[in-house]
Amino acid sequence: xxxxxxxxxxxxxxxxxxxxxxxxxxxxxxxxxxxxxxxxxxxxxxxxxxxxxxxxxxxxxxxxxxxxxxxxxxxxxxxxxxxxxxxxxxxxxxxxxxxxxxxxxxxxxxxxxxxxxxxxxxxxxxxxxxxxxxxxxxxxxxxxxxxxxxxxxxxxxxxxxxxxxxxxxxxxxxxxxxxxxxxxxxxxxxxxxxxxxxxxxxxxxxxxxxxxxxxxxxxxxxxxxxxxxxxxxxxxxxxxxxxxxxxxxxxxxxxxxxxxxxxxxxxxxxxxxxxxxxxxxxxxxxxxxxxxxxxxxxxxxxxxxxxxxxxxxxxxxxxxxxxxxxxxxxxxxxxxxxxxxxxxxxxxxxxxxxxxxxxxxxxxxxxxxxxxxxxxxxxxxxxxxxxxxxxxxxxxxxxxxxxxxx
Amino acid sequence: xxxxxxxxxxxxxxxxxxxxxxxxxxxxxxxxxxxxxxxxxxxxxxxxxxxxxxxxxxxxxxxxxxxxxxxxxxxxxxxxxxxxxxxxxxxxxxxxxxxxxxxxxxxxxxxxxxxxxxxxxxxxxxxxxxxxxxxxxxxxxxxxxxxxxxxxxxxxxxxxxxxxxxxxxxxxxxxxxxxxxxxxxxxxxxxxxxxxxxxxxxxxxxxxxxxxxxxxxxxxxxxxxxxxxxxxxxxxxxxxxxxxxxxxxxxxxxxxxxxxxxxxxxxxxxxxxxxxxxxxxxx
Numbered sequence: 001x002x003x004x005x006x007x008x009x010x011x012x013x014x015x016x017x018x019x020x021x022x023x024x025x026x027x028x029x030x031x032x033x034x035x036x037x038x039x040x041x042x043x044x045x046x047x048x049x050x051x052x053x054x055x056x057x058x059x060x061x062x063x064x065x066x067x068x069x070x071x072x073x074x075x076x077x078x079x080x081x082x083x084x085x086x087x088x089x090x091x092x093x094x095x096x097x098x099x100x101x102x103x104x105x106x107x108x109x110x111x112x113x114x115x116x117x118x119x120x121x122x123x124x125x126x127x128x129x130x131x132x133x134x135x136x137x138x139x140x141x142x143x144x145x146x147x148x149x150x151x152x153x154x155x156x157x158x159x160x161x162x163x164x165x166x167x168x169x170x171x172x173x174x175x176x177x178x179x180x181x182x183x184x185x186x187x188x189x190x191x192x193x194x195x196x197x198x199x200x201x202x203x204x205x206x207x208x209x210x211x212x213x214x215x216x217x218x219x220x221x222x223x224x225x226x227x228x229x230x231x232x233x234x235x236x237x238x239x240x241x242x243x244x245x246x247x248x249x250x251x252x253x254x255x256x257x258x259x260x261x262x263x264x265x266x267x268x269x270x271x272x273x274x275x276x277x278x279x280x281x282x283x284x285x286x287x288x289x290x291x292x293x294x295x296x297x298x299x300x301x302x303x304x305x306x307x308x309x310x311x312x313x314x315x316x317x318x319x320x321x322x323x324x325x326x327x328x329x330x331x332x333x334x335x336x337x338x339x340x341x342x343x344x345x346x347x348x349x350x351x352x353x354x355x356x357x358x359x360x361x362x363x364x365x366x367x368x369x370x371x372x373x374x375x376x377x378x379x380x381x382x383x384x385x386x387x388x389x390x391x392x393x394x395x396x397x398x399x400x401x402x403x404x405x406x
Numbered sequence: 407x408x409x410x411x412x413x414x415x416x417x418x419x420x421x422x423x424x425x426x427x428x429x430x431x432x433x434x435x436x437x438x439x440x441x442x443x444x445x446x447x448x449x450x451x452x453x454x455x456x457x458x459x460x461x462x463x464x465x466x467x468x469x470x471x472x473x474x475x476x477x478x479x480x481x482x483x484x485x486x487x488x489x490x491x492x493x494x495x496x497x498x499x500x501x502x503x504x505x506x507x508x509x510x511x512x513x514x515x516x517x518x519x520x521x522x523x524x525x526x527x528x529x530x531x532x533x534x535x536x537x538x539x540x541x542x543x544x545x546x547x548x549x550x551x552x553x554x555x556x557x558x559x560x561x562x563x564x565x566x567x568x569x570x571x572x573x574x575x576x577x578x579x580x581x582x583x584x585x586x587x588x589x590x591x592x593x594x595x596x597x598x599x600x601x602x603x604x605x606x607x608x609x610x611x612x613x614x615x616x617x618x619x620x621x622x623x624x625x626x627x628x629x630x631x632x633x634x635x636x637x638x639x640x641x642x643x644x645x646x647x648x649x650x651x652x653x654x655x656x657x658x659x660x661x662x663x664x665x666x667x668x669x670x671x672x673x674x675x676x677x678x679x680x681x682x683x684x685x686x687x688x689x
Contacts, residue, residue: 017541026541027510029466031562031587033539034569173472179463186465191588193564290511290537291463303484304515305462 018207023323097389105216124315125157127201132166202245203322206293217251280309425453429640433483451673459508496529532556591641624675
């Protein structure tokens with residue numbers, strides 16, 4: 001493979017056809033193509049409309065609770081003995097994760113487009129909860145597709161969605177996890193083309209979704225940059241975020257991509273270990289293919305059949321990754337690492353005990369790599385970890401894994 | 407260069423009737439039975455054959471075809487084996503066109519150039535790749551046409567007047583009109599609306615128009631066959647395979663005859679469509 005040339009800017013993608021280098025695109029059925037094109041037009045118009053941004057900023061401030069704090073994790077810093085660690089507290093958003101940033105943008109777009117029926121896929125349930133929440137706020141019908149396996153392991157979120165008035169449809173086809181929920185949401189969309197808006201939860205899917213979701217999530221990185229400037233008077237030296245589809249990571253990373261001094265790390269879920277074959281690390285353990293509307297790194301067999309992902313974290317349990325991450329990997333701007341279930345559990349305990357913050361299992365993967373990297377850095381190294389969600393939803397499964405002993 | 411697809415449609419025109427296109431999933435329920443089904447289709451009245459390339463994540467398919475893909479994959483079906491099936495079929499039948507239908511990823515992983523060379527050598531006449539709209543023509547449609555394999559485009563109720571020329575531009579062999587918005591085998595089409603849509607497409611292209619998705623019975627097939635050049639039946643045929651299996655989802659002695667019997671019935675509906683006085687499927 002030829003090494004792609006380093007561009008003048010890492011922030012100009014995608015091209016007009018939705019490509020980030022080799023990745024991205026619009027690999028959807030003809031029935032959906034006019035809808036995807038209509039969405040692209042509507043988003044371009046909204047983006048150019050100051051009233052759209054003003055309304056969104058208002059909801060972000062008073063409903064979501066932004067800006068989220070950039071918190072200096074003093075005891076974690078002392079414990080690790082190296083880099084000065086800051087946590088970007090996306091767990092403090094209304095609904096408990098970064099997902100709401102994107103959902104707010106898409107729901108406002110759905111309203112603009114006159115679509116009264118919202119569908120979404122969800123893995124851990126955080127995107128489903130955020131979608132159900134905003135549909136309740138704006139009086140829209142909400143149907144959430146969720147793998148039957150995930151319905152079992154994320155009961156608290158299923159109950160939250162139901163309490164918010166959403167219909168949760170368990171998906172039993174295929175492996176009954178996130179990828180199958182996405183298949184089922186696409187089947188719904190292709191059937192209900194006139195009145196339905198598909199609210200995708202991550203930086204994947206056909207163009208314009210990867211770009212649009214990234215834009216809505218970029219508030220994370222924009223805030224972090226300003227906050228770090230305010231407290232430390234300069235840019236951070238490194239960023240770390242977990243990557244399933246990769247929306248929280250892309251939201252933090254994107255505003256920093258052209259700041260060459262900033263090291264950027266994405267952390268995939270290594271499950272039982274990459275060598276075991278049971279993991280969810282598409283970049284570390286997969287190769288390029290086409291699924292769910294885009295070309296990207298995927299977990300698959302030699303015949304191109306998609307394989308099941310494995311992770312203790314339902315939110316990272318997806319056999320693909322957003323196409324922009326694939327490009328950033330190939331071009332070398334972002335370093336992709338992976339953390340195992342065990343490493344994530346250790347970091348989960350560490351953060352809970354030292355900081356009084358129970359992280360979701362997803363960002364516990366980012367914390368796990370910070371535990372490795374921070375001690376090797378000097379004390380004036382400024383590190384930002386995206387704490388993308390809170391861990392309440394995971395307490396049952398963590399307790400089960402730890403045999404009831406925290 | 408005339409192709410098997412061209413020859414078959416011109417023969418149908420001479421006979422003054424529409425054609426029957428039957429869809430089966432390659433390797434469902436197993437490789438051997440699937441080949442036997444394939445070989446039985448022309449004799450039972452299938453004019454063209456659509457052969458599904460199984461995929462783990464068939465986003466455009468309803469439960470029946472999803473299940474057939476799972477059965478085939480469970481029994482070890484691969485793209486290479488699907489091409490081998492076509493090769494075996496061609497040993498005894500050099501006239502019935504075979505169109506492979508599926509999703510792009512297995513082809514992409516196999517390698518576009520290698521796949522096209524192998525498909526052509528095996529006797530494949532056309533390709534339908536559900537997740538490749540005209541916007542992605544550089545990926546596969548262009549190379550397929552250059553290799554002399556027809557690329558059959560899906561047109562849908564959402565393909566409006568403005569988009570129709572875009573969708574027709576690189577289509578060859580025939581065009582496939584999807585009669586419903588939805589996945590395969592889940593809804594019954596509105597026959598009147600389909601008739602109008604077919605007429606609108608035919609006004610823009612000299613290519614034959616086949617209609618499918620949701621056509622289940624001989625009466626449905628007859629209703630479609632009055633205006634369309636061909637009728638595609640998929641889920642109903644795959645459903646006949648499914649219904650004939652034993653509890654462990656293995657083929658039984660009923661499997662091949664059950665499929666052939668259904669195809670004979672569908673063929674009689676299609677063949678009688680333009681001569682029958684009554685309009686059995688019209689609503």
